[in-house]
Amino acid sequence: MRQGEFQWLRRRCLLLAAAMMVQWCAGVMVPMSDDVLGLMAFKAGLHDPTEALRSWREDDASPCAWAGIVCDRVTGRVSELNLVGFSLIGQIGRGLIKLDELQTLNLSFNNLTGSIDAEVARLPMLRKLNVSNNQLNGVITPLFMNNNSLVLLDLSNNAMTGPMAEDFFTSCQSLVSLYLVGNSLNGSIPASVGSCFQLTDLSLAHNLLSGEIPGELGQLPNLVDIDLSHNMLTGTIPAELGALKSLTSLSLMDNKLTGSIPAQLSNCGGMLAMDVSQNSLSGTLPPELQSLTSLALLNGRNNMLTGDFPPWLGHLNRLQVLDFATNRFTGAVPTSLGQLQVLQVLDLSGNLLLGTIPVDIGSCMRLQSLDLSNNNLTGSIPPELLALNVQFLNVAGNGFTGNFPAVGPGDCPFLQFLDVSENNLEGPLLPQIGQCSNLVAVNFSGNGFSSFIPAELGNLASLTLLDLSNNAMYGVIPPSLGSAARLTVLDLHRNKLGGVIPFQLGSCSALAFLNLAQNLLNGPMPGTLTNLTSLAFLDLSSNNLTGDIPPGFENMKSLQKVNISFNHLTGPIPNSGAFSNPSEVSGNPGLCGNLIGVACPPGTPKPIVLNPNSTSLVHVKREIVLSISAIIAISAAAVIAVGVILVTVLNIRAQTRAQRNARRGIESVPQSPSNEHLSLGRLVLYKLPQKANNQDWLAGSAQALLNKHDEIGRGGFGTVYRAILPDGNIVAVKKLLVSSLVKTQEEFEREVNLLGKISHQNLVTLQGYYWTSQLQLLVYDYVPNGNLYRRLHERRDGEPPLRWEDRFKIALGTALGLGHLHHGCHPQVIHYNLKSTNILLSHNNVVRISDYGLAKLLPALDSYVMSSKFQSALGYMAPEFACPSLRITEKCDVYGFGVLLLELVTGRRPVEYMEDDVVILCDHVRALLEEGRPLSCVDSHMNSYPEDEVLPVIKLGLICTSHVPSNRPSMEEVVQILELIRPILNARGT
CATH class of the missing domain: 3.80.10.10 (Ribonuclease Inhibitor)
Known part of the structure; x- marks a missing residue:
């Protein structure tokens, strides 16, 4: 005992x-x-x-x-x-x-x-x-047999395991409500569920259930709510469900269902909500469903539905949400949709729709979100759309032509996000756009607009992003933009703008990303730009700028990347990490300095040189672990503004481009490769039996991957799918994106074989790989219980927050896993992409780190990798990632780990958009520490926590996110520090 x-x-x-x-x-x-x-x-x-x-x-x-x-x-x-x-x-x-x-x-x-x-x-x-909502475990089958009195059984959000035996429901004659959501149940749903004649609510969502949906559910006359979402169910949607006259809600999202939507569901006349999204359903929408006149929500996104988008949907006049994004619908957007007077969300993005946007949609007066992006729509944008109460309007990635509609009095009263990028629009941008006073993000990039930039845009008090790049805008940059106090991203590159850079831009205190490249700008670089304390990215290349680089740039601690190439600048180059790439100052014959090996003339001020080998910094690192004053000293110099750039670009500017690029990436691979072609590939499984039929399995699985079958997640390096080997083992298969960037087969196999030798309890094990010139797959252990990001930021209804003991356990497990990569592997492995979505959690919150070392599969850590692969590592990236001249070391992982520590303590994302500000987690915690109240940042959802443990963890997180890489501890030191805290936990008997 x-x-x-x-x-x-x-x-x-x-x-x-x-x-x-x-x-x-x-x-x-x-x-x-x-x-x-x-x-x-x-x-x-x-x-x-x-x-x-x-x-x-x-x-x-x-x-x-x-x-x-x-x-x-x-x-x-x-x-x-x-x-x-x-x-x-x-x-x-x-x-x-x-x-x-x-x-x-x-x-x-x-x-x-x-x-x-x-x-x-x-x-x-x-x-x-x-x-419900505890941490109970055990096998579910023997518990509830022979109980003839239960009316309600709720075991939701625990850790119950095992399959439900076939006779699990034999004693359920009195059962009315059954909730088993959020456990780890596997196996199939027993057909004996058909004997629960009193059942009204059946919720088995968020488990690992497989097999087909039993048609016996159609025998339960009182069923009102069925939720089988987020499982691994296969087969078709049973037509027998059409016999459920009382059914009001059917949720089957995120499974592996195939076939068509059965027309028999039209018999469920009281249906209010139907969600069949994120499956592999095909065929057309059965016209019989138009009899479901009570539907308020109809969601079929992320399937393979085909045919012309049906006009009869416009007769379901109680619809509030209509979402069929990312399917294969053709034809026109039906004019009948204008009859949906209570419609709030309409999303048909990512289809193959043709024709124009019907002006009738302007009759949907309650519409709040309209997304028609990434289709083949043409014609003009109807002015009626701007007269709606829409907050989100996205028509990017189509073929719209003509002018952007004029804004009249009273138009766009609530419009916040407007994206018309990547179309063929032209003509002027009218000043009336400034009347849309609530605009937060405006993206007009990739069109043919030709006019002055409306000065009225500077009057938009909430404007955070303005992207007019890749157009034909001329004239000068309006000085009024300096009044946009919240402006974070200003991108005007590749236009025909002339004149000088207005000094008023130095008043945009929130500006973090400024790109004015490839214009006709002249005059000097305004010295007021050095007042931008949040500026991290500055590109003024390919203009006609003259004069010296203003003094003060070397003191801008936030600045990470500067490109001033191909101008007519003169004088010394500042000695700053931001000026670290010779190519980014090239094309300026008058510049001098150590960076380009050109001595400055006598009398020219020499740039300040700091000794990178100073032992005082190391001493500070050693002594600062439990010292508040030392933390403050470091934090004063550490402004992590890269996160500002990335969060803005990711969430607003690149939202539609990422979707479009991913879609093009899939389309670039043949949709139906033959088995003969795939059989030319090389399959290696390190630890699993390499049976002959594994090759057949992988050929079949590759076909399924291209059809997005079994998809369970996406990341910066690829898409992940759940698959079952012939011997019954479940594995996770990552299909690498952008195959043209992957190394040659010899280099690929050399790097992958090194990763395949790594084994640690806190790392997801690489089981093998598959190679062809068109397709590269990595086979991993399957970890079923989700990731840290979901547990912290996307908790399900009723799911308890992580306790402090669990958070500390996750922190220590992550540190041990990274420590093994850095110090236990030869050669050393750097993760490069550490973030909470890559911290997978198995049973009892045991950490399994995924995606480590994958950057080595690319030719170089170049700008493409930065912009495309690491966008999702939002807020976790060390500052040196933006400085090509700095060597990427394991200290980048230490920085990301520090952000994870603060994320665990606070329960907040690394970068967050607030109503009036953008909050960088590291800066926020440092500021609270300087004010003497660091514990005020602790996650309020934790009922209790020991201050004498949380405070050292906060300090450790801030040390790890030091701006100077040499000030960050090694992961071995991090583990030692955490283990100094762990005896406090043990003393409490936890």
Whole structure:
């Protein structure tokens, strides 16, 4: 018996003995009641950190006045035990079997662990059992057999495992509601579910269920809500579901369903919501569905539906959400959609739609989001769209022509995001665009606009992004843009702009990305640009600029990259990390300095040179771990503005381009390669049996990958799919994107073989690879429980937040995994792309780091890699990534790990858009530390946390994100520091 179990048993026995002694000494002649005895035994197995059960006293004759207890008025026995959200820790003890008249047991939203005792689950009068949102585990099958009284069973958001036996539902005649969401159940859904004749709600979402959806569900006349989403279900949608006259909600999203949507669903006349998105459904939309006149939500995005987009959808006049993005619909956008008076979201992006945008859509007065991007639409943009209440309007990546519509009085009252990029629009940009006073992001790039830049754009108080690049804009840059205080990205490159760069741009205090390249600008570089304390990227190349580079650039700690090539600049080049690439100052014969090996004339001020080998910096690193003052000293020099650039470019400017590039990447590979072609590839599996039929498996799987079958995620280096080997093993298969950038087969295999030798409990194991000249696949262990990003930022309804103990465990596991890559692998492996989406979590939150070392599969860490592969590492990138002259070392991973530490402590994303600002997590925490209140940043969702552990972790995170790479500790040192904190945890018995 383990020591913890012994202590629990000892405490329980002492408590019960003390209770009986008190009653005996008090002269109580009746023994302790079964209810009191059972509840006190139950309490003895719990830790009650908030003292929610302080009213439970063993000397009470009855528990009916205790917190969370309801008794039957006639019998006086406990009929309901309701301890929702009491923050209880421990296990569900067998003492509850004494409550033989218990009807309702609700222990949801606590921190209970262990398994559920079968005798408790089968209490004779138990009707409602809710233990959702805990950390319970165990196999589900034996628990609920032979219980004929249960009406409600909710085990959602636990860690229950195993398949449901075929006779799992044989005793469910009384069951009305069944919720098993968010566990790790596998196997198929038993056909015996058809015997649950009273069932109204069935929710099995977010599990690992496979097999087909049983048609026996169609035998349940009272079913109202079916949620089987986020599983691995295959086969077709059963036509038998059409017999469910009471069905109002059907959610089958994110499975592997194939075939067409059955026309029989039209018989579910009361249907309010149908979500079949993220499957592999094909065929056309059956016209019979137009009888579902109560539908408010219809979502079929990310499938392979074909045919002309049906006009009859416009007759479903209660639709609020209509989403069929990323399918293969053809034909025109139906004019009948204008009849949808309550429609709020319309997304038909990523299809093959033709023709014009019907002006009738302007009648959808409640429309808030309209996305028709990445189709083949032509004609002009109807002015009626700007008169709507739309907040998000995206028509990028089409073939629209003509002028951008004029804005009239009262138009665009709520418009915030406007993207018309990559079309064939032309003509002037009218000043009236400045009347759209709520605009946050404006993207007109990649068109043929020809006019002055409207000065009125400077009046947009909320403007964050303005992209007019790749047009034919002329005239001067309006000085009024200096009034756009929130402007973060200004991109005007590849136009015909002349005149000088207005000094007023130096007033755009939030500006982080400024690109004025490839214009006709002249005059000097304005010295006011050095006032931009957030500026990280500056490109003034290919203009006619003259004069010296203004002093002050070497003091801009935020500045990471500068390109001033091909101008007529003179004088010394600043000695700054931002001026580190000779090619980015080339084409200026008058420049001089160490960077280009040209000595400056006598009398020219020499740039300041700092000693990079100064031992004082190392000493600061060693002594700063637990020193607040030293942290402040470092943080004053550390402004991480790369995240600002990336978050803006990723979330606004590159949103549609990324989607379009990914789509083109898929289209660049043959859609139906023959097995003969694929068989020419090389398949290597390191540790799994290399059976002959594995080759056939991979050929079939490659075909499926190209059809996006089995897709489970996408990242900077490729798309990941779930696959099953012939021997039944489940693996994750990553299809590398942009095959032209992958090295030769010899180089590819050399790098992959090195990765295949790496083995560590905190790393996802590479099982093998597949190579052809057109297709490269990596085969990994499959980790089923999602990633850290989802657990922190996309928690499901009712899912408890991560406890501090779990967060610390994740931090230590990540440090151990990175430490092995840096110090346990020869040659050393650098991750290059560390972020919370690459921290996978297996059972009990054991960390498995994925995507390590993949940058080595590309020819070089060049600008393409920076812009295309690392965009998703938002906010995690070390500053030196933007400086090509600086060597990329393992200290870049240490920086990303520091951001992860702060993300774990605060529960916030590395970069966040607020209503009035862009918040960089590192800067935010440093500022709070300087103000003397660092713990105010701790995630408020954690009910309790030890300050003496959290504060050192915050400090460690800030040290790891130091602006100077040499000031960051090694991962070996990080592990040692975390292990100094870990005994504090052990002393508490956690």
